Amino acid sequence: MAEYAVEVDDLTYKFAESTEPSVVDIKLQVPWHTRTLVVGANGAGKSTLLKLLAGKHLCLNGKILVNGLDPFSPLSMYQDNDKTTAEDKDWQVTTYLGTEWCHMSIINRDIGVLELLESIGLAHYRDRGNKLIEILDININWRMHRLSDGQKRRVQLAMGLLKPWRVLLLDEVTVDLDVIARSRLLEFLRWETNTRKCSVIYATHIFDGLATWPDNVVHLKDGKIIDQLDYTKDVEFRNDSDKNSNGKVIFHSPEHVINPHTDKPSISISRVNSLHPLALAWLRNDTGIEDKEI
Numbered sequence: 433m434a435e436y437a438v439e440v441d442d443l444t445y446k447f448a449e450s451t452e453p454s455v456v457d458i459k460l461q462v463p464w465h466t467r468t469l470v471v472g473a474n475g476a477g478k479s480t481l482l483k484l485l486a487g488k489h490l491c492l493n494g495k496i497l498v499n500g501l502d503p504f505s506p507l508s509m510y511q512d513n514d515k516t517t518a519e520d521k522d523w524q525v526t527t528y529l530g531t532e533w534c535h536m537s538i539i540n541r542d543i544g545v546l547e548l549l550e551s552i553g554l555a556h557y558r559d560r561g562n563k564l565i566e567i568l569d570i571n572i573n574w575r576m577h578r579l580s581d582g583q584k585r586r587v588q589l590a591m592g593l594l595k596p597w598r599v600l601l602l603d604e605v606t607v608d609l610d611v612i613a614r615s616r617l618l619e620f621l622r623w624e625t626n627t628r629k630c631s632v633i634y635a636t637h638i639f640d641g642l643a644t645w646p647d648n649v650v651h652l653k654d655g656k657i658i659d660q661l662d663y664t665k666d667v668e669f670r671n672d673s674d675k676n677s678n679g680k681v682i683f684h685s686p687e688h689v690i691n692p693h694t695d696k697p698s699i700s701i702s703r704v705n706s707l708h709p710l711a712l713a714w715l716r717n718d719t720g721i722e723d724k725e726i
């Protein structure tokens with residue numbers, strides 16, 4: 433069994449049409465049972481990195497191992513040995529949900545949600561499917577072409593997550609979700625990574641509700657990793673927000689400090705400056721959906 437969910441070393445990738453590489457000298461080790469957040473400005477290289485991990489671009493410079501296998505090799509579709517066929521097993525190594533996946537045409541067709549989910553194996557993954565239907569608050573009697581964008585995305589996520597994976601690569605596919613759906617999805621992914629052998633890598637620009645979700649944060653700039661935070665040793669949260677003369681809460685910038693428990697450098701972050709708790713409370717009230725234990 434592979435030691436890491438993802439192992440990358442010395443990875444540089446340049447698109448044929450570009451003069452500059454889009455990811456540069458990447459070194460990354462993602463342990464099992466973890467959630468990694470990839471942070472970076474537009475064009476920083478997040479999608480390129482996730483697509484490389486998903487085997488969508490052939491990379492000849494550097495090492496990429498996902499579940500111990502080269503993602504570009506056909507063997508990486510299969511389990512831990514080459515005798516297992518895709519049909520024999522109940523999980524896949526990598527699930528990549530990105531922009532192209534969001535635009536799949538079936539979600540706009542005149543088709544019932546139940547029929548759609550059954551066509552991709554709901555009967556086989558009954559428990560998991562029911563859990564996703566509940567978490568994403570999906571009505572199986574809906575018809576796809578009559579749904580809002582967010583409702584379509586919820587059905588699409590249930591489809592994408594139905595088959596269990598070892599490594600889930602999420603490239604900002606939650607923008608259409610309301611705060612409740614997103615919060616429940618994130619809790620589902622936390623539960624998954626805590627309860628079975630898998631890991632999630634999530635690139636996003638939306639940080640609401642994410643302060644304590646990841647185990648690792650990777651900061652990409654111009655294709656390079658310029659920060660990597662391991663929550664167990666590099667991050668602490670403090671409750672030191674002040675109020676200005678108008679009574680408004682001021683949040684301090686993150687500080688580099690020495691962690692008194694470990695005596696090592698860490699980043700100290702003010703508790704999240706976000707409207708997420710308020711929006712979550714309002715929408716819980718609006719929809720009557722409570723945050724149940726998963």
Ligand SMILES: Nc1ncnc2c1ncn2[C@@H]1O[C@H](COP(=O)(O)OP(=O)(O)OP(=O)(O)O)[C@@H](O)[C@H]1O
Pocket residue numbers: 447449450454472473474475476477478479480481
């Ligand atoms: N198909 C392509 N051909 C050539 N260059 C590309 C291609 N796709 C991306 N790039 C370039 O690679 C760099 C990284 O792009 P990438 O899409 O990985 O960024 P990103 O961090 O995901 O950005 P965003 O937050 O906007 O989604 C950019 O400079 C971009 O112009």
